[in-house]
Amino acid sequence: MKHSIVVVDDHVLLSQAIGGLVEGFEQFTVLYTCKHGQELLEKFKNPKNIPDIVLMDVNMPILNGIETTAQLQEKYPDVKVLALSIEEDETLILKMLRAGAKGYLMKDVKKSELQTALMEVIEKGFHHTNTVTKVLVDSLSEKNNPNSVLKERELEFIKHACTEKTYREIADEMCLSPKTIEGYRNAIFEKLNLRNRTGLVIYAIRNKIFVP
Amino acid sequence: MKHSIVVVDDHVLLSQAIGGLVEGFEQFTVLYTCKHGQELLEKFKNPKNIPDIVLMDVNMPILNGIETTAQLQEKYPDVKVLALSIEEDETLILKMLRAGAKGYLMKDVKKSELQTALMEVIEKGFHHTNTVTKVLVDSLSEKNNPNSVLKERELEFIKHACTEKTYREIADEMCLSPKTIEGYRNAIFEKLNLRNRTGLVIYAIRNKIFVP
């Protein structure tokens, strides 16, 4: 029996094109297509509409790919989600994988690669391209775990930096020389590859070092 | 018949002290005291334990005052919640009021004021001190609705400012002179009462002008 696929993408033309590709594979068949996550969740209320694999766009209106995947993962853990996106954005890829996607394909994927990806997801449970693997490796090395790279004192400084205080004032509060504070800043900029304090603030908030 | 009061505060000593005050008022009596919101909700399962007024601390473990008030408001809308806190933090006050509190008292409140507050809550349904009223007025004047104070072009600039770009670069991207950008910045600092770019970034994120 053929494996069932559902395509979720607000770009109808594209979802149909992908559906066409899938129909060309003898092991797979398209159950239906959806425009966004909410529509998909509606469909799933009828068990007949639950497929083996969901090909999910990341950027969608109403309910985006990340949230949809997370909800699917919780309610229907047997359904494999394969992300499909034009964006090669690191954080997006990571977010999708964290949400539970079994793979992440670029939308300009070749027909044959789509097929092997689908097959691998059925057989191995996942399919990761080189790009994705690289992102994964990077994520655990430097940036992603600030706790390992950043020292206690630096984290403390960062919290102060997410404030209207000047470095001079931060130095006073931490009972250190302004020069030492500068040293912290430089070290952090280097490690995190930042250009200025604004970048640091955004980083701190994204990584929950500082909660606004 | 006396009006019934429940005191919720993790600081047992304080809740007993307040209980003592209340017992001194001839119109009121203390039903019992709780250490946190969860305990209170447990108690409420028995209708006999539902009082007229809850004197609620804001900072508590397990279930804090804001969440507790929100749940109470939903499940037991007839119970009047009066917030009780040491903190004069604007956002906290607003959060409590939004959650449905009928008033917000500082913990160093005088005995007589506590009594009038309780009476007003029973009679008028609310009691607001000058501090709270001021916070409320402020909240609807400037800061709270950025949309009304900030113009389109300024909002656009703010989004750029939440980036590692320098003002020079932002000017280029917006096709304006760096001096114009400075003008925007100054106007925004003035309106929002900010000291520097870091403050602007935090403001933008808190008010969802920029989503990190």
Next chain:
DNA sequence: AAGACACGGGGGGTTTTTCCCGAAAACCTA
């Protein structure tokens, strides 16, 4: 004991940011 390294701190210079001023130019609006 000598090198490696983490930590706190300094000198001095460039770039950005911040601030205070004023003023064309464009835009309503009466």
Next chain:
DNA sequence: TAGGTTTTCGGGAAAAACCCCCCGTGTCTT
């Protein structure tokens, strides 16, 4: 069309942020 407001821009200067190179003091390792 005159008059006011908004938008755009500029000069100049002080403050803050950013950058590079260096030093002493510990601590740990080899």
